[in-house]
Amino acid sequence: MKSSHKEKEQFVFVLAETEMELIPHEILSERSVVATGKERGKKTSNLILDASYHHSAMKELKEGERRGRPDIAHFFLMMCLDSRLNQMGKLKTIIHTRNDERISISPETRLPPSYHRFIGLMENLFQNRVVPSKDNPLLRIENGWLLNDVLRSEKCERIIILDSDGTEESPEEIFESKKTARTAIVIGGFPNGSLHSELSSLETEKLSLGKEMLKVWTVASEMLIAAYNSITKP
Amino acid sequence: MKSSHKEKEQFVFVLAETEMELIPHEILSERSVVATGKERGKKTSNLILDASYHHSAMKELKEGERRGRPDIAHFFLMMCLDSRLNQMGKLKTIIHTRNDERISISPETRLPPSYHRFIGLMENLFQNRVVPSKDNPLLRIENGWLLNDVLRSEKCERIIILDSDGTEESPEEIFESKKTARTAIVIGGFPNGSLHSELSSLETEKLSLGKEMLKVWTVASEMLIAAYNSITKP
Numbered sequence: 001m002k003s004s005h006k007e008k009e010q011f012v013f014v015l016a017e018t019e020m021e022l023i024p025h026e027i028l029s030e031r032s033v034v035a036t037g038k039e040r041g042k043k044t045s046n047l048i049l050d051a052s053y054h055h056s057a058m059k060e061l062k063e064g065e066r067r068g069r070p071d072i073a074h075f076f077l078m079m080c081l082d083s084r085l086n087q088m089g090k091l092k093t094i095i096h097t098r099n100d101e102r103i104s105i106s107p108e109t110r111l112p113p114s115y116h117r118f119i120g121l122m123e124n125l126f127q128n129r130v131v132p133s134k135d136n137p138l139l140r141i142e143n144g145w146l147l148n149d150v151l152r153s154e155k156c157e158r159i160i161i162l163d164s165d166g167t168e169e170s171p172e173e174i175f176e177s178k179k180t181a182r183t184a185i186v187i188g189g190f191p192n193g194s195l196h197s198e199l200s201s202l203e204t205e206k207l208s209l210g211k212e213m214l215k216v217w218t219v220a221s222e223m224l225i226a227a228y229n230s231i232t233k234p
Numbered sequence: 235m236k237s238s239h240k241e242k243e244q245f246v247f248v249l250a251e252t253e254m255e256l257i258p259h260e261i262l263s264e265r266s267v268v269a270t271g272k273e274r275g276k277k278t279s280n281l282i283l284d285a286s287y288h289h290s291a292m293k294e295l296k297e298g299e300r301r302g303r304p305d306i307a308h309f310f311l312m313m314c315l316d317s318r319l320n321q322m323g324k325l326k327t328i329i330h331t332r333n334d335e336r337i338s339i340s341p342e343t344r345l346p347p348s349y350h351r352f353i354g355l356m357e358n359l360f361q362n363r364v365v366p367s368k369d370n371p372l373l374r375i376e377n378g379w380l381l382n383d384v385l386r387s388e389k390c391e392r393i394i395i396l397d398s399d400g401t402e403e404s405p406e407e408i409f410e411s412k413k414t415a416r417t418a419i420v421i422g423g424f425p426n427g428s429l430h431s432e433l434s435s436l437e438t439e440k441l442s443l444g445k446e447m448l449k450v451w452t453v454a455s456e457m458l459i460a461a462y463n464s465i466t467k468p
Contacts, residue, residue: 039273052348071347075312082449113305114286115349215316215347221455 009092009107011085011183011227012154013220015076016147017196018097018189019069022126023047023054030057048122066190067098073189074118075217077111083224090231091224094150095189102145109138147186147197157181159204162219163194166206171226174207179230185223187216243326243341244416245319245461246388247454249310250381251430252331252423253303256360257281257288264291282356300424301332307423308352309451311345317458324465325458328384329423336379343372381420381431391415393438396453397428400440405460408441413464419457421450 023033028044032054037044051058051068058064073095080086080093086107095103103125112118121131121139130137151159158181160174175183186204188195209219257267262278266288271278285292285302292298307329319325320341329337337359346352355365355373364371385393392415394408409417420438422429443453 050348052346052351071349075309075347078309078449078451079455082452084444084446084448084452087446112286113309114284115305117286210318212318212321214318215312217312218316218318221313222459225456225459 009182010090010180010231011185012092012094012156013080013224014094014096014147014150014184014186015073015189015216016096016186018073018095019067019191020073020095020097020122020189021049021067021099022123023049024061027054027057027060030054032057042123046123046127048119048126050119066193069189069191070119070122071115072191072216073122074111074115076187076189076220077105078113079217079220079224081105081107081109081111083221083228085224085228088228088232090227092154094154096145096147096150098190100144100146102142102150104140104142106138147195148199148202151184151186151199151202154184155182156184158183159186159202160184161186161195161199161204161206162188162209162223163206164208164211164213165194166208168208168210171209171222172229174223175226175230183227185227187219187223189216244324244414244465246326246328246390246416246418247314247458248328248330248381248384248418248420249307249423249450250330250420252307252329253301253425254307254329254331254356254423255283255301255333256357257283258295261288261291261294264288266291276357280357280361282353282360284353300427303423303425304353304356305349306425306450307356308345308349310421310423310454311339312347313451313454313458315339315341315343315345317455317462319458319462322462322466324461326388328388330379330381330384332424334378334380336376336384338374338376340372381429382433382436385418385420385433385436388418389416390418392417393420393436394418395420395429395433395438395440396422396443396457397440398442398445398447399428400442402442402444405443405456406463408457409460409464417461419461421453421457423450 023044027033033044036047036053048070049068054068058068085091093105125131125139125141130140257278261267267278270281270287282304283302292302314327327339359365359373359375364374
């Protein structure tokens with residue numbers, strides 16, 4: 001990651017408690033999991049959990065109905081990395097996972113739009129900790145990062161948590177004041193429910209884009225565009 | 235499709251010359267194609283062409299370097315169907331394909347975010363012409379629709395073609411005038427190059443969102459949000 005970016009990244013988009021993980025040990029010998037391993041020629045313990053393949057096996061898992069959604073991370077990253085905000089060097093993109101890993105993504109990263117290639121890349125990342133290589137660590141995963149610590153380490157003046165229970169504001173209103181503040185935008189990386197993380201030691205603003213249920217990629221694109229407009233439009 | 239929607243759909247988003255098709259007959263017996271058929275338990279002639287699986291076989295195809303990109307249609311549809319514009323009943327979404335098929339999508343459709351399920355649904359659509367059923371035709375595919383005819387049949391007052399060679403305007407400027415006009419937004423559903431379709435008998439506006447190369451889903455999300463703002467903001 002180029003240090004020159006550090007100064008300029010005004011917006012830090014964090015996908016929080018993202019439902020992306022390797023197959024949990026409790027279900028390593030389940031039929032659908034073994035089948036995926038065989039099909040892909042990989043050890044089952046090196047596979048990413050995917051609800052669309054492993055749904056039946058996941059019934060036994062705690063919170064099984066919300067886990068195994070790497071597709072949400074894929075959509076989110078495609079929206080962030082291809083956004084104008086990223087093109088102008090003003091965006092830092094971070095994935096925080098359900099198991100308190102932090103995945104740092106270099107803004108120059110070009111992810112595969114093909115889902116199965118994205119999954120292959122993530123499996124490579126979980127196994128090797130950096131991809132494509134140590135010399136060129138476009139993506140890096142580290143253990144032991146509570147969401148609270150991820151946010152604290154970014155030293156943002158504002159931390160905005162998007163939550164359907166929050167105060168309703170339009171994306172434009174959110175950025176109207178404090179146009180120059182370094183701002184974290186936190187979006188939950190799961191299909192339903194709310195954040196579990198303990199954040200009470202941080203000053204956060206809990207905001208909602210409205211009463212309609214919006215998908216993660218809709219929220220992300222609205223916030224990316226509003227953030228871009230807030231610094232480029234008079 | 236409910237007829238009540240017909241009156242209200244002010245914006246028609248068309249993904250044009252979309253690179254989505256069944257495996258062309260020239261490459262039905264190629265190794266990668268046969269492998270996909272075996273893996274999925276389907277006849278090769280009922281499979282959707284996918285560059286990320288069939289790349290080597292596609293070298294022999296005319297325009298092989300741009301074909302086989304159903305992922306673009308998937309991203310586009312997810313952005314459109316989950317947009318606020320669609321939620322408020324103001325959006326009609328259409329896919330026009332490289333083989334001049336028209337795919338009509340009911341605004342109530344909830345597509346699978348999982349890519350392989352989306353592909354399964356498209357294969358079902360190409361085979362059965364409607365999905366999920368004739369009684370509930372959320373998606374319908376019809377042959378023999380030139381892009382020109384698709385656009386003409388929508389009876390729009392404005393037809394905006396997004397093209398990197400077009401006149402540069404911001405998404406907001408595009409909708410600033412003629413706020414109440416029924417407007418078609420045409421975005422190319424291919425990874426590179428430009429539209430081939432003959433549209434000279436239609437009055438169109440060729441516009442560009444800027445010099446940077448933007449992905450289809452970035453362009454779609456910017457236009458969806460600007461269209462929504464143009465009718466909801468003072």
